[in-house]
Amino acid sequence: MTPFQLYGTYAVIGLGAILIGTLASNLLTIGGITPDLLLLVIVALALHRGQLPALVFGFVMGLLFDIVSTDVIGSNALVKMLAGYVAGFFGNPDQATTASIGSPRYVVTTLVAALVHNAVYYLLYTRPAEISFTEFYLKNGVAAALYTAALALLPFFYASRQREETF
Amino acid sequence: MPRLIDFVIRYREHIVATLLAIIALSLMSYGDVTQLGGFRALVIGGLGLAQQALAWIPNPLALQRENQALRQINMELQQEAMLLRKAGIENQQLRSMLQLRQQLPYPLLAASVVGKTVFRTRQYITIDRGSQDGVSVGMNVITDAGLVGRVIGTSPHYALVETLFNRDVRVSARLASTRDEGIISWDGFEHLVLQNIPKTHTVSVGDRVVTSSLSTRFVPEIPIGTVRTVINDPTSMFYRIVVEPAVAFWRIEQVFVVQRQPPRELMLLEDALQEYINRRMQGK
Numbered sequence: 001m002t003p004f005q006l007y008g009t010y011a012v013i014g015l016g017a018i019l020i021g022t023l024a025s026n027l028l029t030i031g032g033i034t035p036d037l038l039l040l041v042i043v044a045l046a047l048h049r050g051q052l053p054a055l056v057f058g059f060v061m062g063l064l065f066d067i068v069s070t071d072v073i074g075s076n077a078l079v080k081m082l083a084g085y086v087a088g089f090f091g092n093p094d095q096a097t098t099a100s101i102g103s104p105r106y107v108v109t110t111l112v113a114a115l116v117h118n119a120v121y122y123l124l125y126t127r128p129a130e131i132s133f134t135e136f137y138l139k140n141g142v143a144a145a146l147y148t149a150a151l152a153l154l155p156f157f158y159a160s161r162q163r164e165e166t167f
Numbered sequence: 168m169p170r171l172i173d174f175v176i177r178y179r180e181h182i183v184a185t186l187l188a189i190i191a192l193s194l195m196s197y198g199d200v201t202q203l204g205g206f207r208a209l210v211i212g213g214l215g216l217a218q219q220a221l222a223w224i225p226n227p228l229a230l231q232r233e234n235q236a237l238r239q240i241n242m243e244l245q246q247e248a249m250l251l252r253k254a255g256i257e258n259q260q261l262r263s264m265l266q267l268r269q270q271l272p273y274p275l276l277a278a279s280v281v282g283k284t285v286f287r288t289r290q291y292i293t294i295d296r297g298s299q300d301g302v303s304v305g306m307n308v309i310t311d312a313g314l315v316g317r318v319i320g321t322s323p324h325y326a327l328v329e330t331l332f333n334r335d336v337r338v339s340a341r342l343a344s345t346r347d348e349g350i351i352s353w354d355g356f357e358h359l360v361l362q363n364i365p366k367t368h369t370v371s372v373g374d375r376v377v378t379s380s381l382s383t384r385f386v387p388e389i390p391i392g393t394v395r396t397v398i399n400d401p402t403s404m405f406y407r408i409v410v411e412p413a414v415a416f417w418r419i420e421q422v423f424v425v426q427r428q429p430p431r432e433l434m435l436l437e438d439a440l441q442e443y444i445n446r447r448m449q450g451k
Contacts, residue, residue: 019217022216022284023217023221024215025283025284026283026284026285031287051180052183055187056183056187057184059187062191063194067206069288070210070285071286071289072195073194073195074190074195075191077187077191077194078187078192078195081188081191082188085180085284088180125288126334132355135355136288
């Protein structure tokens with residue numbers, strides 16, 4: 001796969017994640033907690049291709065998400081870029097996609113990236129509002145990170161099965 | 168020079184991350200999505216169409232909750248029906264005596280909720296009425312129970328409504344019994360908070376909270392909720408009053424758009440004031 005095809009595929013999957021996250025957010029919500037599907041794609045790219053592509057991808061996709069979600073422009077760009085940056089520390093660009101996503105490291109990295117992502121996002125957003133950051137983060141941020149990490153199990157199981165079949 | 172190039176190559180990830188963070192923060196301080204103009208209407212229209220197309224997909228958890236709530240309501244309604252038969256006759260007499268208006272003094276436009284969007288600290292609904300139906304930004308959205316929120320964007324056939332469960336929303340409100348004025352905001356969870364009510368005033372659990380006439384953004388006297396808890400914070404001169412919302416936001420299906428456009432001049436003035444407050448809060 002050429003780099004153009006590879007990043008094109010990630011872009012299409014990223015756009016799909018934005019659309020599903022926007023249109024079906026009500027269906028995915030459990031007890032007011034929504035998962036971050038785009039984060040799953042950013043972490044996969046970070047593990048597969050490294051820190052730099054992941055943080056640029058996170059920034060661009062976050063910006064698109066800001067537009068679609070009517071959020072403050074730049075807020076998701078910042079936190080998704082940060083998530084790609086953090087996830088990049090766990091990356092191994094020499095591995096194949098199935099090896100990256102099919103490893104338990106994918107789920108753990110997703111959890112770490114989601115925790116950092118939500119901490120910064122809620123810090124930005126609870127500051128001007130009459131909302132306690134600690135309480136809000138512990139109740140919503142951690143829960144949302146766990147939910148996102150739980151969803152990371154789906155691509156993880158799929159990729160690890162693909163990996164076993166290859167061997 | 169080679170050492171600089173070597174430095175940039177070696178630390179390119181961190182340099183790019185820093186640059187992108189600066190760009191993102193600049194965009195955040197520049198403004199919000201309202202500056203996207205026509206593109207925003209396109210996004211709202213597209214999302215509204217897609218959400219309507221996907222509205223048939225059932226959400227088992229929501230259906231379960233709705234089912235429970237409907238059973239509860241059914242029981243309550245059975246009891247209320249008995250009381251209402253008696254009260255109806257009495258009510259007719261009282262209405263004619265007091266010449267109460269049955270409706271708001273503004274036209275109401277019925278609309279269906281075609282989409283609900285939850286983005287962490289913001290909750291929105293999409294309705295199937297847009298600018299072609301006379302809906303415009305700033306109009307209030309209500310149900311028979313009370314205030315839902317405010318229209319923040321329109322496309323020809325759809326409108327996006329910012330609900331009270333949104334960290335940006337502040338509503339000028341008053342206690343219906345004592346007429347004390349305060350500010351309603353979301354507590355971040357399942358309730359609203361009424362602030363700025365001095366401790367020298369009397370507040371009782373169960374008091375109704377309605378929109379105030381001091382703000383032009385919301386039509387006065389629309390129910391917002393009822394006082395659930397009154398917290399006496401010893402470090403503050405004001406009560407922290409937790410309010411149970413009148414509207415069950417997670418099961419809204421039908422709403423009314425109050426077709427009253429707030430005075431533009433006052434809106435601009437209030438927007439300028441809000442922007443000034445936001446800047447002060449951000450330390451600019």
